[in-house]
Amino acid sequence: MELDWLLAPPLPAAVPRQRLLYLRLREAILCGRLPADTRLPASRSLAATLGIARNTVLFAYEQLVAEGCLIADRQGTRVSQLPPTPGASPQAPGAAEAPQALSARASAALQREPARDAEALSFSPGVPDFGAFPFRAWRACLERAWRDASWRQLGYVAQGGDPSLRAALAAHLGSVRGLAVDPAQILITSGTQTALDLCARLLADHGDTVWVENPGYLAARVAFGLAGLQVHDVAVDGEGLAPTADDWLRRWPRLVMVTPSHQYPTGRVMSLLRRLELIERARAAGAWVVEDDYDSEFRRAGPAPPALFGLNADAPVVYAGTFSKTLYPGLRLGYLVLPRTIAADFIHVAALATRAGQGIEQRALADFIGRGHYTTHVRRMRARYNARQAALRAALQQAFGPGLVLSGGEAGLHLVMWLPDELSDVAVAQRAAQIGLGVRALSAYARPPVTCNGLVLGYGNLDEGAVEGAVARLKRAAGG
Template sequence: MDYAVLFAQFSQAHAQHGWPRQRLLHACLRAAIRSGTLGAGTRLLATRQLASDLGVSRNTVLYAYEQLATEGYVQPDRRGTRVADVAVARPAARTRPAQPPPTLSRRSQTAEPLPEAHLMGAFVPGVPSLVDFPLPAWQRLMDRAWRATSTVQLNYGGPAGQPLLREAIAEHLRASRGVVCEARQVFVTDGTQSSLDLCAHAFADAGDTVWLENPGYRGALTAFKAAELRVHGIPVDVDGMAPSADDWRQHAPKLVYATPSHQYPLGSVLNLPRRLALIAQAQAAGALLIEDDYDSEFRHDGPPLAAMQGLLPDAPVLYLGTFSKTMFPALRIGFIVVPQNLVAPLERLVTQSVPRGRAADQLALAEFLRSGQFATHLRRMRRLYRQRRDALHSALEKYLGGVAQVYGGSAGMHLALGLDASIPDVLVSAQALQKGIVAHPLSAHAVGDSGPVWNGLMLGYAQVPAEQMDAAVKKLAAIVRKQG
C-alpha cells in the first residue's frame, strides 16, 4: 500500500473542505478501511514511518490512529496497529424478498434542478457583489440587536415576523416602489422560495392552473409542481409576459406568476399597458397575480416603473420581495405583501404552520432600513452595477458582435445573450463551466412546450469588476465561436 499516493488523492478530492491535516489523515484512513482498501487484519505503518512518508508531524499520525481506535476501526497491540475485523459493517441476511431501496416521492422526482447558487464569479446570476456589502456596519447593527434582545425573543416569534421589521418594510415599499400597504399586510418569510411555496399552498388547490413565464424561473416551477398545480407556460418577448386571449379562455389560471421589473431569465421589463391589462384580466378571471419584484431596485436606464401592486385600487396582487439580492443571500429574509382581504386567513394559516425565529436578524434589518443605510447601500450598488453592465455590454459587442444578441440590460444584475440556434447553449454552458465560467443556458428555463424556445446564456455581472470583464468575455467568446 502506497500511503503517500492514497493520502495525496484523498487530499485533492477533499481540498474544498479546508480540513486540517489531522482530520484529513483520519478521514482518509477511515475511508480506506470502510471501502476495503485497507482490509481487516492489515498492519498500519508505524507512526514515525507514516509521518516520514507523508511529510507530516508524528502527532498528526498519532491523532488519526487514536481516533480510529476510539471509533473501533483499528486495534492497537504490542506489534503496532491493525485494522479491526469489524471495521466494515455487513448487512444482516435477509429473511424476506429484497425490496427496492427508498426513494423520493413521485411528486419530488418531477422537481426541476436549480442553478448552483453557491457558485461565485463570472457569470453567476442572482448573486450580488458580496465584497461590496458594508459588513462592519451590519455587524454593529447585529451587536446592537443582540444586546437589545430579551429572553422572550429567544422563543418562537410571531409567524408573520417582527412588527418593527414589517413596519420598516411597508415604509420602504411605499416610498420606493409605490406599493400600497400597511404593516399588517407584510408577512416575513425565509426568502423568495419560501414565499413561493407559501403562495402555492395557501392560494391554490392541487390541480389548479398556474401561469408561469416561458422561459421562466425554475424555482417557481419547482414550488408549483411540489404543490401539484398544473403549470401553463406563457411566452415572453422583449416587452415581457404576453398571454393571448386563448390562454385566458382555455387555460384559466388560479395564480399568475410574473417578474415584471426584470424578467427572469430574459431581463425584459413588462411595459405599462401589459401591466394594466394583466391586472384587469386577472380581476375578471378571479385570479391572483404573484408579482416577484425581482431586481426592481437596480434600474439602470430610465425611471423605475412602479410595482403592479399599487397601479390600481384593490389589485389582486401578491407582492414578493427579498433582501438576498440587495444585501446578501445568507440573510434569508424575504416577504409577501398580501391584499387586505387575505390578511386574516393567511394569518390563521401561518399561525398553524410557520413559527418564526431569528429576532435579532430581523431587528437589525429594521434598523438598517429605517436609518437610511439601506438606501445608501442601494445607491452605491446601482452605480457599481451600471458600470459593470456597461463593461459587459461593451465586451460582448467587441467579441461577439454580429454573432449574439444582448437582451435585458436596462435593469438588474444580469444580461441575456441570445445565440443562433446552430450554437447549442447547453454545450456552451458545459464547456464554459470547465473553464471556470458559469453561464446558465436559456433553453434550460423553458416551461412546457408553449412559445419559442430561447437559445442563449444568462450572464450575471454583479461579481465581476469592470476591469476584469473584457478578459472573462474573451474567454467565453472563444467557446461560443468554436461552436458556431
C-alpha cells in the same frame, strides 16, 4: 463463542471502545452474523476475553437492549428476533417492492436546474458583489440587536415577523416603490422560495392550475409542483407574459406567477397595458397574481415601472420581495405584501404552517433600514452595477461584432446574449464552465414548445477590471 473480532484492528480513530463495541455488535446482529436467539457471553466473561473494562461491555449491552436488538433475562443475554434484512429471503411472487424513491411530485422536480455552486465564477447570474457589502454598518446593527435582545428574540418570531422590520419595510416600500401599505399587510418570510410555497398552499388548492413564465424562474416551478399544483407554461414576448385566448379559456389559472419589472431570465419589462389587462383578466377568472419584484432596486435609468400591486387598490395581487440581491443570499429574509382583504387570515395561517425564526437578524435589518444604511447601500451598488454593465456591453460588442444581440439589463444583475441557431447555448455553457466561467444556457430555463438559444451573463460579481479577460474566455468558449 469466539468474539475477538469485535475489537479487532483496524480500530477507527477517536472512537471510544464502548461505542466501538456497541456499533460492531449491532452491525453483526443486523447483518445476521449473530443470528436470533444467539446467547452472548456474560459481561464479565466478554470483558476478560477482549481485555476491556466490564463497564464498556455493560454500556454496549444496555444500549442494544434498549434498542430491541438484545434481550436480557434470567437466562442471560441473547439476540432478539428481528425482521429479515433486505435480500435475506426471496420476495413473494407479485409482491410490490418497498418504495425506494421520492414522491411523484418530488421526482418531477428533478429537472436539470443550472448549478448554484458557482458564486465565485465570472458571469454567475444573480450573485451580488459580496466584497462591497457594508460589513461594518451591518455588524453594528447586529451588535445592537444582540445587546437589546430579550428571551423573546430567541424564540419564534411574532406572527407576521418582527414589528419593527414590518414597519421599516412599509416605509421603505412607500418611498421607493410608491406602495401605500400598512405594516399589518407585510409578512416576513425566509426568502422567495418560502414565500412562493406559502402562496401555493394558502391561495390555491391541490390540483389547481398555476401559470409560470416560459422561459422563467425554475425554482418557482419546483415550489408550485411540490405543492400539488398543475404548472402551465405561458410564453413570454417583448412585453412580458403573453397568454393566449386559449390559455384563458381552457387553462384558466388560480395563480399567475410573473416577474413584470424585469422578467427572469430574459430581462424584458411588462408593458403598462399588459399589466392592467392581466389584473382585470385575473380578477374576472378569480385568480391571484404573484408578483416577484426581485431586483427592481437596481434600475439602470429612471424610476422602476409601477408595481402591479399598486396599480389598483383592490387588485388580486400578492407582492414578493427579497434581500438576496440587495444584501446577500445567506441572510434568507424576504417578504410578502398582501391585500388588506386577506392579510390577517393569510398571516395567521402562515404562522400555523411555519415557525419563523431569525429574530435577531430581523431586528438588525430593521435597524439597518431605519438608519438609512440600506438606501445608501442600494444607491451605491446601483451605480456600480450600471458601470459594470456598460463595461460588459462594450467588451461584448468589441469581441463579437455588430451582429451581437443583447436583451435585458434595464435592471438587475444580468444580461442575455442571444446566439445564432448553429451555436448551441448548452455546449457553449459547458465549455465556459471548463475554463472557469459561470455562464448559464438560456434554453435551460425554457420548456417546449418554447425554444430559445442564448447565454445568461451575470455581472454583479464581475469587477470592471476583469471584464475584458472574462469576455475573451467567453469568446473562446463560443468558438471564436
